[in-house]
Amino acid sequence: QVQLVESGGGLVQAGGSLRLSCAASGGIINNNAMGWFRQAPGKEREFVGGISWRGVPTYDADSVKGRFTISRDTAKNTMYLQMKSLRPEDTAVYYCAARRGSVAVRSPNDYPFWGQGTQVTVSS
Numbered sequence: 001q002v003q004l005v006e007s008g009g010g011l012v013q014a015g016g017s018l019r020l021s022c023a024a025s026g027g028i029i030n031n032n033a034m035g036w037f038r039q040a041p042g043k044e045r046e047f048v049g050g051i052s053w054r055g056v057p058t059y060d061a062d063s064v065k066g067r068f069t070i071s072r073d074t075a076k077n078t079m080y081l082q083m084k085s086l087r088p089e090d091t092a093v094y095y096c097a098a099r100r101g102s103v104a105v106r107s108p109n110d111y112p113f114w115g116q117g118t119q120v121t122v123s124s
C-alpha cells in the first residue's frame with residue numbers, strides 16, 4: 001500500500017527558506033515518478049515540479065525555477081523540496097504525489113497517490 005506523508009511546512013518570512021520532505025512507503029519512490037504540487041486558497045492545485053524514476057528533477061519554469069530544488073534519497077524513501085527566497089505568493093498547502101510512470105507530469109489527474117499536504121505560509 002502506498003502512503004505519502006509530507007512534513008516541514010511552517011511560517012517563514014519573505015526571503016526565507018524551508019525544506020519539505022515526503023516520506024514514501026510501498027516502494028513507490030524507487031521506480032516511479034513523483035511530483036510536488038501546491039494549492040492556495042481559491043486556486044487550483046498547480047504543479048511545482050517533480051522527479052523522474054531516474055532521479056532527474058523538472059520544475060515549473062514560471063513560478064519556482066531557480067528558487068526551488070527537488071531531490072530524493074531512495075535509501076530513505078524520501079523526496080525533498082528545498083525552497084529558498086520565498087515570497088508571499090508561495091503561500092499554499094504543498095502536496096507530494098506519486099504516479100506509476102517514468103516521468104513527472106503537470107496534471108494532478110495523472111497522480112493516483114497523494115499525501116495529506118503541509119501548510120507553507122510566507123509573511124511579507
